[in-house]
Amino acid sequence: MNVFPAAVLDAVSWVGERALSTRRHQKEATRSRVLDAARDLFDSVGYDETTVRAIARRAGVSVGSVFTTFAAKAEILSHVMQERLEDLYAELDRVAPNLRGSTADRLRSIFAIHYSFEARHTRLFLAHIAAAFDWSLHAAARPYGRTPRLREILRDCLADGRERGDVHPDVDLEQVIDLLMAAYAWTYRLAAWEKCDSGTMSAVMDQQIGLIAHGFAGPSPGRG
Amino acid sequence: MKPMTGPISAAAETQVKVPTRRAVAKQQTRQRVLAAARRLFSEQGYEGATIRDIASAAGMSTGAVFANFSDKADLFREIMIVDMGRLGERMREAAEPGGDPEEVLVRIFTAGYAFYQGQLPLARAAFSVGWSPDEGKVLRTEPATQVLRDIIKGALVDGVARGELIDDPQIELRGRMLYDCYLSNYIAAVFGGSTLEALHDKAREQIRILLASARRS
Numbered sequence: 001m002n003v004f005p006a007a008v009l010d011a012v013s014w015v016g017e018r019a020l021s022t023r024r025h026q027k028e029a030t031r032s033r034v035l036d037a038a039r040d041l042f043d044s045v046g047y048d049e050t051t052v053r054a055i056a057r058r059a060g061v062s063v064g065s066v067f068t069t070f071a072a073k074a075e076i077l078s079h080v081m082q083e084r085l086e087d088l089y090a091e092l093d094r095v096a097p098n099l100r101g102s103t104a105d106r107l108r109s110i111f112a113i114h115y116s117f118e119a120r121h122t123r124l125f126l127a128h129i130a131a132a133f134d135w136s137l138h139a140a141a142r143p144y145g146r147t148p149r150l151r152e153i154l155r156d157c158l159a160d161g162r163e164r165g166d167v168h169p170d171v172d173l174e175q176v177i178d179l180l181m182a183a184y185a186w187t188y189r190l191a192a193w194e195k196c197d198s199g200t201m202s203a204v205m206d207q208q209i210g211l212i213a214h215g216f217a218g219p220s221p222g223r224g
Numbered sequence: 225m226k227p228m229t230g231p232i233s234a235a236a237e238t239q240v241k242v243p244t245r246r247a248v249a250k251q252q253t254r255q256r257v258l259a260a261a262r263r264l265f266s267e268q269g270y271e272g273a274t275i276r277d278i279a280s281a282a283g284m285s286t287g288a289v290f291a292n293f294s295d296k297a298d299l300f301r302e303i304m305i306v307d308m309g310r311l312g313e314r315m316r317e318a319a320e321p322g323g324d325p326e327e328v329l330v331r332i333f334t335a336g337y338a339f340y341q342g343q344l345p346l347a348r349a350a351f352s353v354g355w356s357p358d359e360g361k362v363l364r365t366e367p368a369t370q371v372l373r374d375i376i377k378g379a380l381v382d383g384v385a386r387g388e389l390i391d392d393p394q395i396e397l398r399g400r401m402l403y404d405c406y407l408s409n410y411i412a413a414v415f416g417g418s419t420l421e422a423l424h425d426k427a428r429e430q431i432r433i434l435l436a437s438a439r440r441s
Contacts, residue, residue: 046357047357048356048357048358074271123357126355126356126357126360127355127356127357129355130351130352130353130354130355130356130357130360131352132351132352132355132411133269133348133349133351133352133355133414134269134271134352171433172429175426175429175430175433176433178405178408178409178426178430179401179405179430179433179434181408182401182404182405182407182408183401183404185404185408186400186401186404189355189360189364192357193361207394207397208397208401210437211394211397211398211401211434211437212433212434214433214436214437215432215433215434215435215436215437216433217436218436
């Protein structure tokens with residue numbers, strides 16, 4: 001039997017909801033503090049060198065509360081990268097409609113924008129790619145290669161090229177995209193090893209795009 | 225008195241050929257650690273497998289593991305070098321019959337995917353190491369990795385010799401891009417569950433695209 005009057009029950013549930021929303025609010029605050037701290041440390045110290053303990057210390061939260069929000073360091077990285085990439089994609093959305101020239105040149109512009117955004121974080125980007133293969137990665141995390149946004153941008157650009165007669169209708173666009181993504185990722189590797197700037201990265205990518213562009217211009221006469 | 229030189233020199237020769245019991249024991253220990261490590265890297269990934277776990281799976285102390293390998297990266301590299309050696313043999317066999325460079329390259333790539341088909345978790349661990357900023361560079365510059373790249377480049381050089389590809393300064397770039405294309409398809413194998421047949425078709429189209437600029441028109 002219910003011993004509490006309805007009004008009391010309402011009040012209890014109201015307090016309960018409020019507690020819940022406070023908790024949610026706290027969790028959100030922890031999350032953004034952790035991400036801010038992680039971004040700073042990843043940039044200044046490096047991904048491998050940064051421990052979850054160090055992130056917690058800088059964020060002013062306990063190690064335990066970091067782990068109630070994120071399953072692993074790799075997941076924190078994927079969120080840091082996602083936030084950063086959102087700014088990049090916003091920039092690309094502004095630029096994409098104004099791109100002119102051949103499909104190869106448009107692709108060059110798209111990647112040059114990427115490199116000018118990311119050139120200062122090449123090691124972090126490599127860690128981001130490496131983390132895509134990490135076991136501890138949470139299923140909901142969006143590591144490198146599973147972010148569909150860049151693929152969409154490239155697909156639009158190539159489909160556009162196909163309409164303009166720049167890209168041969170028989171060419172499988174998904175394979176072209178895979179090749180561009182492989183070249184894109186490789187350039188980060190080069191940059192991290194050779195410590196080159198965004199201009200050099202773009203120049204290397206331009207060459208690779210040139211080679212791929214021969215392939216999407218039409219079927220080869222060799223085998224047909 | 226008979227001269228003693230004969231038997232002594234024979235014994236000395238035997239000693240050179242037969243390793244000491246200690247060397248054999250050390251070799252066996254290494255093999256046990258490598259087998260355990262291979263299994264744990266496949267089950268838990270590179271990050272997840274600790275030296276402590278590997279030692280206990282091999283039935284020995286962490287000290288005994290460290291007596292043979294300087295660290296986890298060293299242990300993993302050793303596994304990779306052994307595998308890449310075998311993989312190189314398969315790829316070379318696949319390349320041997322020769323033919324059109326596109327065909328040869330498709331066979332080389334497919335030999336690689338077939339090799340790793342039964343051990344994709346280990347391939348996945350290899351990629352997580354291969355892309356890490358420091359250890360990746362070490363792995364990439366290993367002679368065993370260089371062999372794989374040379375086999376791919378060899379197919380291009382043969383294509384030029386056969387007159388099917390033009391001799392242009394982009395051969396290095398093309399070879400490197402082919403190698404990276406070969407590697408990047410493991411993403412589809414590991415996460416997309418692509419079959420060997422699907423990988424074969426995918427590789428063929430990609431190889432065709434990458435060779436186009438070297439085709440005689």
